Amino acid sequence: MTTRISLKEKQQKEREQLILEYAERVLLEKGYHDMSMDEIAIGVGVAKGTLYLHFPKKEDLVFTIVEPKMQSFLGSVEEAIALPVSPKEKLEFLLNRELSGAFFQFLLTSIPDMTTIFKSHEAEVNEILPKIFSGIHEMLNEGKREGLFDPDLPVEFMSSAFINLFEPHLYKEMVEARKMPVEVFNSHVSNVFFRGIMKIKE
Amino acid sequence: MTTRISLKEKQQKEREQLILEYAERVLLEKGYHDMSMDEIAIGVGVAKGTLYLHFPKKEDLVFTIVEPKMQSFLGSVEEAIALPVSPKEKLEFLLNRELSGAFFQFLLTSIPDMTTIFKSHEAEVNEILPKIFSGIHEMLNEGKREGLFDPDLPVEFMSSAFINLFEPHLYKEMVEARKMPVEVFNSHVSNVFFRGIMKIKE
Amino acid sequence: MTTRISLKEKQQKEREQLILEYAERVLLEKGYHDMSMDEIAIGVGVAKGTLYLHFPKKEDLVFTIVEPKMQSFLGSVEEAIALPVSPKEKLEFLLNRELSGAFFQFLLTSIPDMTTIFKSHEAEVNEILPKIFSGIHEMLNEGKREGLFDPDLPVEFMSSAFINLFEPHLYKEMVEARKMPVEVFNSHVSNVFFRGIMKIKE
Amino acid sequence: MTTRISLKEKQQKEREQLILEYAERVLLEKGYHDMSMDEIAIGVGVAKGTLYLHFPKKEDLVFTIVEPKMQSFLGSVEEAIALPVSPKEKLEFLLNRELSGAFFQFLLTSIPDMTTIFKSHEAEVNEILPKIFSGIHEMLNEGKREGLFDPDLPVEFMSSAFINLFEPHLYKEMVEARKMPVEVFNSHVSNVFFRGIMKIKE
DNA sequence: GATGAATGAGTGTTCATTCAT
DNA sequence: AATGAATGAACACTCATTCAT
Missing domain, CATH: 1.10.357 (Tetracycline Repressor; domain 2)
Structure with a gap:
């Protein structure tokens, strides 16, 4: 049980890490304004909503x-x-x-x-x-x-x-x-x- | 006739200068993305279309x-x-x-x-x-x-x-x-x- | 066995009642559109999925x-x-x-x-x-x-x-x-x- | 000249009236939340941006x-x-x-x-x-x-x-x-x- | 059965750009 | 040439609903 939970948590953390890494790359390449949430979502391979699960605002x-x-x-x-x-x-x-x-x-x-x-x-x-x-x-x-x-x-x-x-x-x-x-x-x-x-x- | 044209041209140049000066100020203050074409047009006192007569793109x-x-x-x-x-x-x-x-x-x-x-x-x-x-x-x-x-x-x-x-x-x-x-x-x-x-x- | 099932059923009914009571309060306070399923789930203390177990649609x-x-x-x-x-x-x-x-x-x-x-x-x-x-x-x-x-x-x-x-x-x-x-x-x-x-x- | 201006203005007013009439109908039928700006725009036959030219907010x-x-x-x-x-x-x-x-x-x-x-x-x-x-x-x-x-x-x-x-x-x-x-x-x-x-x- | 992370269609809103006048 | 109303693609963000665990 604990394992399963920590597994889920690990996956979540990993996904968050994925988002952050991708977003950092885009941020450096394009700057804040030209980095769109859609782009991040597509790039990471998650739905837009998922982004907002981890980060309530683009900010x-x-x-x-x-x-x-x-x-x-x-x-x-x-x-x-x-x-x-x-x-x-x-x-x-x-x-x-x-x-x-x-x-x-x-x-x-x-x-x-x-x-x-x-x-x-x-x-x-x-x-x-x-x-x-x-x-x-x-x-x-x-x-x-x-x-x-x-x-x-x-x-x-x-x-x-x-x-x-x-x-x-x-x-x-x-x-x-x-x-x-x-x-x-x-x-x-x-x-x-x-x-x-x-x-x-x- | 030449005079009138060059007059017009002078006015045009002046207007262009006005636009550029105003836009430069806004650009430095707000950055590229927060500088809107509307704002420039209003600030300079011309129609938005006129901006596009001088500059085909914001870029x-x-x-x-x-x-x-x-x-x-x-x-x-x-x-x-x-x-x-x-x-x-x-x-x-x-x-x-x-x-x-x-x-x-x-x-x-x-x-x-x-x-x-x-x-x-x-x-x-x-x-x-x-x-x-x-x-x-x-x-x-x-x-x-x-x-x-x-x-x-x-x-x-x-x-x-x-x-x-x-x-x-x-x-x-x-x-x-x-x-x-x-x-x-x-x-x-x-x-x-x-x-x-x-x-x-x- | 029958007892256990009816116990479970009783718990289910109770939970349903809890959801309905809470939702009614929110519904009256905020109206249909401003009542979110999340809010209900959190307020009642169940998972959002559970809501949908009892009620297939918000409607x-x-x-x-x-x-x-x-x-x-x-x-x-x-x-x-x-x-x-x-x-x-x-x-x-x-x-x-x-x-x-x-x-x-x-x-x-x-x-x-x-x-x-x-x-x-x-x-x-x-x-x-x-x-x-x-x-x-x-x-x-x-x-x-x-x-x-x-x-x-x-x-x-x-x-x-x-x-x-x-x-x-x-x-x-x-x-x-x-x-x-x-x-x-x-x-x-x-x-x-x-x-x-x-x-x-x- | 005055005529042309007042013609434009008249058209504008008419369009605004069109928007208002259509929106009132939808508003009464569907209520505030289920009336979407898209729907109004399509219904009236204008672009969504035009709506916002007349009314800065849905409100x-x-x-x-x-x-x-x-x-x-x-x-x-x-x-x-x-x-x-x-x-x-x-x-x-x-x-x-x-x-x-x-x-x-x-x-x-x-x-x-x-x-x-x-x-x-x-x-x-x-x-x-x-x-x-x-x-x-x-x-x-x-x-x-x-x-x-x-x-x-x-x-x-x-x-x-x-x-x-x-x-x-x-x-x-x-x-x-x-x-x-x-x-x-x-x-x-x-x-x-x-x-x-x-x-x-x- | 219960969970809650994931989804994605949908929303209001903005703004560079176009074009009829 | 000059206008500014009109456009519509693009954006950040929401939320009912689903589904793997």
Whole structure:
């Protein structure tokens, strides 16, 4: 009995996963507006109603895709902060950890849309995003205080540059298409960033 | 007669300009999908049909807004290349010239949408964008050859970082909201970029 | 064995009763269209499928609620007719008996909906309603013959007025909200009706 | 030019009228929920979008049908009050005037639905309906004061009986199907009502 | 028998596009 | 050329009904 139930539940979870995976792909390809619920339903091979069984609104489906990415990013930020290493190494850790899951950039570049889309999830979004930024700023300021980072460069410039490193197109091109090893990719990205914000030693 | 025609033509051009200006504003505010042709028509004060006299498709209207931005960016790239200065100065010139007209970034951040939108203008887009990138790569490679830029950093990383500097959110926040002087803004951006890709002097 | 079966049957009946009671409440509150099968299932605490075990269609569930009300009304009509009293007293008996169980009026006021809803139960409806009316007409005609009721007033006017007395809003307002005693309510209603159709004595 | 415009406008008005007429018929036949916008569009012979050109919401279409009936009824109430005749004659005037436009009853019997439907028109509804009732009550109370109407019968019973006289089924049956002259119909209805609420002369 | 996940036809509504005037 | 009423395909979403377990 328990088995049967957990089987059903497993199938349900799997189906939900299928929907989410397909929807994520379409979302990245076409963007929020051009992703239709019909398309997802057909693509996954379920009825439209089934989609709505799992996700009451299109918004909710998309938010379910996007929210864990934000959470995971925030988690990494917090892990990084807690690391007993230098601010630079913290940020490097964060870069290495999150660069491949580059979906996060999608979020940030799509923020104009996202705010409209996530009206109903405003609270959650406004809970997570500021934490991410203040976490990054914390590390950057720590680095400034320690004389590692350029004290004249506002942290906003630094964090903006940092966030913009999570650019999925470059990742796709270099790692996926041109088969550049991830470590090499990461070290290049890291170099671009740190040599930029490092205080120049005289 | 010629005069009357050219008068009419002038009026037409003016009207077209009015449409484009209004549409650009709405486009930036609301994004492609939430900008409706009705809204433009009402806002400009013409009939919806008139819009379609000038632009056969919504896509075309938007492309007409976006295309000159790309062209102008390409023009700046070519100007920069032709400048009798160092590659670094060429890129600085390009940054200063285009950073404020940050519309170009709109394109890039909206790429998820844009690719779907500009299916019918694929040819033109594929005409301009590669030229832009190869122009930038040309300057970067020149800098590499001259020993100015890190020879180990693929130009794609450099250009990606460069392009991502055209981030309108930061500009809005710092220059428009916090009243940072444009020159200061530009120098920060420039610093972030160049100290990053510059070869470290031993 | 018989016992167990009848136990099961009893449980089934009870469950059916539960469904009907809950559905009737919702039906009266929200009307046919805004009463959803989901809501009923959740409210009663059974699975949606179970509803369909008892009632193959939503229509059938509703008809099962409504039909006994019609039958009971018809029963009262027949009882009234059989009473060894004057036609007026027969109708008074009917009024007093059915006024409070004013559900019958629901039927009549919802006729716009009902006719569409009960397409599949047309036969049964057309079995009962005409009997009700002809019963009432019988009493009215009897009264006419006996010189009690206005001979010039077609019975259709009389029965229409009679039926329209079963108006649940007034009942709710006066008895439920303003705590008017039911007997007083009934006597007012009765007065309105009879003084209207009574032959004026010269 | 003026002619052409007024021609267009006339056509528009005519089309709107066509929509309203068709919709009213369907509304009466099927009720609010079973009247679909598709059906109306097809029935009238226009595209669905055209419906929405005239009426932004289904609610609005229905309200446009219903509102003038309420207004006209209210108008008649006010006219009746202003008449320099006895309260009885005022009410008779009202009956004669409005009985044929029996759509008003639809309103009242459908009030359960209507309140939900007309959320967005609540203000207007709550503007008109209470005025209608207080107008009728005014006449009834006047009659009571003058010793014409039963002082023991609450006006609510009287007005409820009055309103319920506007029963379209009886009208259809007698006047439309059985070709009873309207005047005869009206006088019967009037009799049913007044002999009922008249104070019995001792 | 009981379940509730799955279904899919149907709904109201939007909006880019067309075309008679 | 300019208009804006008309179009209809497309969309997100609902819900009575079914059926595998």
